[in-house]
Amino acid sequence: MCTSDKSPNEPQLTEDEAQVLDDLGLHGESRRRFLGRISAASLSVLFAPSLSSEIFGKSTPDEVVAEIQALLNEVQVNLKINNTVKPLRIDSRMTLLDALRERLQLTGSKKGCGHGQCGACTVIIDGKRKLSCLTLAATCKDKEITTVEGLAEGSQLHPMQAAFLKHDGFQCGYCTSGQICSSVALMDEAKNGEASYVSEDFTEVPKNLELSEEEIRERMSGNICRCGAYNNIVQAIKEVHTGQEQAPKWEFATTAQMQQAQS
Amino acid sequence: MRPFTFIAPETIEAALSASASSEKAHYLGGGTNLIDLMKEDVERPSHLIEVADLAHQEITKTASGGYSLGAMKNNSDTANHPDIRKHYPLLTMAMLSAATAQIRNMATNGGNLLQRTRCPYFYETSMPCNKREPGSGCGALKGMNGNHAIFGWSESCVATNPSDMCVALAALEAKVQVRQPDGTERTIAFTDFHRLPGDRPEKDHTLKKGELITAIELPAPKFSDHYYYLKIRERSSYAFAMTSVAAGLELNNGMITDVALALGAVAHKPWKLIASEDFLRNKKPTSDNFTEAAEIAMRDAKPLKHNAYKIEMGKKAIVRSLTQAFERKA
Numbered sequence: 001m002c003t004s005d006k007s008p009n010e011p012q013l014t015e016d017e018a019q020v021l022d023d024l025g026l027h028g029e030s031r032r033r034f035l036g037r038i039s040a041a042s043l044s045v046l047f048a049p050s051l052s053s054e055i056f057g058k059s060t061p062d063e064v065v066a067e068i069q070a071l072l073n074e075v076q077v078n079l080k081i082n083n084t085v086k087p088l089r090i091d092s093r094m095t096l097l098d099a100l101r102e103r104l105q106l107t108g109s110k111k112g113c114g115h116g117q118c119g120a121c122t123v124i125i126d127g128k129r130k131l132s133c134l135t136l137a138a139t140c141k142d143k144e145i146t147t148v149e150g151l152a153e154g155s156q157l158h159p160m161q162a163a164f165l166k167h168d169g170f171q172c173g174y175c176t177s178g179q180i181c182s183s184v185a186l187m188d189e190a191k192n193g194e195a196s197y198v199s200e201d202f203t204e205v206p207k208n209l210e211l212s213e214e215e216i217r218e219r220m221s222g223n224i225c226r227c228g229a230y231n232n233i234v235q236a237i238k239e240v241h242t243g244q245e246q247a248p249k250w251e252f253a254t255t256a257q258m259q260q261a262q263s
Numbered sequence: 264m265r266p267f268t269f270i271a272p273e274t275i276e277a278a279l280s281a282s283a284s285s286e287k288a289h290y291l292g293g294g295t296n297l298i299d300l301m302k303e304d305v306e307r308p309s310h311l312i313e314v315a316d317l318a319h320q321e322i323t324k325t326a327s328g329g330y331s332l333g334a335m336k337n338n339s340d341t342a343n344h345p346d347i348r349k350h351y352p353l354l355t356m357a358m359l360s361a362a363t364a365q366i367r368n369m370a371t372n373g374g375n376l377l378q379r380t381r382c383p384y385f386y387e388t389s390m391p392c393n394k395r396e397p398g399s400g401c402g403a404l405k406g407m408n409g410n411h412a413i414f415g416w417s418e419s420c421v422a423t424n425p426s427d428m429c430v431a432l433a434a435l436e437a438k439v440q441v442r443q444p445d446g447t448e449r450t451i452a453f454t455d456f457h458r459l460p461g462d463r464p465e466k467d468h469t470l471k472k473g474e475l476i477t478a479i480e481l482p483a484p485k486f487s488d489h490y491y492y493l494k495i496r497e498r499s500s501y502a503f504a505m506t507s508v509a510a511g512l513e514l515n516n517g518m519i520t521d522v523a524l525a526l527g528a529v530a531h532k533p534w535k536l537i538a539s540e541d542f543l544r545n546k547k548p549t550s551d552n553f554t555e556a557a558e559i560a561m562r563d564a565k566p567l568k569h570n571a572y573k574i575e576m577g578k579k580a581i582v583r584s585l586t587q588a589f590e591r592k593a
Contacts (some may be wrong), residue, residue: 062289135298192343195355221501
């Protein structure tokens, strides 16, 4: 059952195991060395608990305290996400984004840059769009968090989700959940009459703003789409914002326009 | 990110006393800069004391006819507060030019004043930086310094302050209200709040250990008809300024009766143009006078190897923003 160069020291192998070693080209001395290491590793796994207690026993008291303190940075937080309260014990360092993705399996929110530069992690906290990658989960106690998973009502998509589908507001889709959460919050900002840097006047801003394309682009600048689906994204947002069907606006440049652009 | 103890005090007083728990305790506002810097291993606090949800969320009228901006209020709600838009549109415009809607929703007013430089040598821990690691040298002084200071820098640091809000606050002559760890209050003139690098570039501002910003006080409204915040950057949105100008004019009978002028992204602190302001007072708002004010502003500029462009750009930006401010309402 084993290959010819089996040494007396080699543990009993099944045919499958021997085949794997043959396939790896491990014969003779190298095979024995490999098996020796494997068994050492298995041993250390088996005896890890007693080994680690021995290490702790030998180390200085200060080091042990530091190690335990690191574990004590646990924070208990009840996250209210999409109208469901999720109690969590987390490391104080955990961002809201990591809590959503790694602990609550809400993987709709995406980690793009992790530094607040791309907007893929945008969620809505207490009605405002924010970056979950720069928000510590520990700071979200008692706050209402809406992620892209919480926008639809049952099988009924949120109008913004439907508009993104209709207008092809994406290619790879990685930025899409951030784009959608961001634009959903933008609709409220327009209703509340919030100004932007490109607003004409800041002293008198009416409620229920009608956003121009330039305004939508400025206000969505925190959501980067590296596929460059911006035209379709703006179209989708405009359709929801105005309630009127939008058709693609672009057309090929004329020869005269090309010449003017090149001069 | 290195481990830290998270503290969520219920009151300002509790936050102040928590700050005494360690030399390396740090207040946490919106986190848009601090959490990022912790991920980059630039900031290494032992304790984070959350203050963003505490008191000082209001915008109120002051006894002197001005307004007080709560330090814990976020940038979006401050910029879009009806009274601020109406009386201090220069501040609104500057604040809305900054970052993105998401970041402005998170960032607090107090935190905006404390944001750290965007110098790439400060961010990159494998590079020397006296601000991050005193004594390690300045990578930018002889390195890539295209976006660095032309005023007030020293051999130990050529970094700039990245805030837009602070440029308008310097122009408007705001004041910063702080609580000391013992609970007493003190007020700092805005132009004294940030400091020049000198040989202590690790200190961005004049706050003492444990002090907490509680409010920003604005003087009685001015420049609400003629104002402009011009921000020049490498793309039209969501970028830090290469040069920015906050300009405000008060006009009467075709004369400039008062003027507010400050530059951003040119120094370690918002750069108030006092000599240019003095020149423009009681002059006519003509393009010749605006040009002369711009010349005066740039008189003492000391460019580095890659940022001499900021002198010409700064002059043009000053003239343009004054012109825009003048023409906003005829």
